[in-house]
Amino acid sequence: DGGITQSPKYLFRKEGQNVTLSCEQNLNHDAMYWYRQDPGQGLRLIYYSQIVNDFQKGDIAEGYSVSREKKESFPLTVTSAQKNPTAFYLCASSIRRGTSGNTGELFFGEGSRLTVL
Amino acid sequence: QKEVEQNSGPLSVPEGAIASLNCTYSDRVSQSFFWYRQYSGKSPELIMSIYSNGDKEDGRFTAQLNKASQYVSLLIRDSQPSDSATYLCAVRPIYNQGGKLIFGQGTELSVKP
Numbered sequence: 001d002g003g004i005t006q007s008p009k010y011l012f013r014k015e016g017q018n019v020t021l022s023c024e025q026n027l028n029h030d031a032m033y034w035y036r037q038d039p040g041q042g043l044r045l046i047y048y049s050q051i052v053n054d055f056q057k058g059d060i061a062e063g064y065s066v067s068r069e070k071k072e073s074f075p076l077t078v079t080s081a082q083k084n085p086t087a088f089y090l091c092a093s094s095i096r097r098g099t100s101g102n103t104g105e106l107f108f109g110e111g112s113r114l115t116v117l
Numbered sequence: 118q119k120e121v122e123q124n125s126g127p128l129s130v131p132e133g134a135i136a137s138l139n140c141t142y143s144d145r146v147s148q149s150f151f152w153y154r155q156y157s158g159k160s161p162e163l164i165m166s167i168y169s170n171g172d173k174e175d176g177r178f179t180a181q182l183n184k185a186s187q188y189v190s191l192l193i194r195d196s197q198p199s200d201s202a203t204y205l206c207a208v209r210p211i212y213n214q215g216g217k218l219i220f221g222q223g224t225e226l227s228v229k230p
Contacts, residue, residue: 033217035220040222041222041223042222043207104207106161106218108162110159110160111160
């Protein structure tokens with residue numbers, strides 16, 4: 001079955017540590033995204049990538065880093081520079097159609113819940 | 118002013134009633150509009166997309182778009198307890214070809230048996 005797999009589902013981090021969240025998709029989608037969700041809040045975009053070896057900052061990129069070495073994979077590193085990393089992290093992908101860019105119809109993974117101790 | 122605004126709720130409706138969820142957006146030239154449903158503790162899933170003025174129906178769901186008034190709504194007919202979730206409105210601005218969406222904060226819907 002096609003889909004997006006995020007791991008781990010739950011992660012605990014000590015202050016000062018970097019952690020990496022995995023996101024793998026087998027949907028053959030070009031574009032991938034990382035969103036952050038805080039309780040009672042909507043989704044805020046951290047980073048996105050439209051093609052391999054290229055990515056752009058979203059609205060809240062500070063303290064995060066990404067890579068896109070393969071079409072299927074878009075890992076997110078939460079660095080120690082992120083002051084308030086406790087949140088629900090969502091990876092998503094979308095198909096690129098024609099010349100009008102991506103559709104905006106996102107498929108989400110199950111999410112990774114990060115807690116800083 | 119937030120780019121995409123929704124009433125956070127909770128919106129409570131009895132089973133079988135029509136639930137009406139509303140969303141306003143600030144960018145007049147936005148092109149694409151989406152409704153995502155998110156159950157508690159789960160990830161969002163796309164339930165409706167709408168691109169032109171008017172109504173779009175899919176089963177018990179109807180999305181309504183009014184670009185002149187800059188609002189988009191979602192109607193859920195014959196509401197069921199299984200519809201209880203948070204509904205996220207998302208807007209894709211015309212200038213963005215990367216598929217970047219701007220999300221509202223979501224409206225929590227509770228359908229009472």
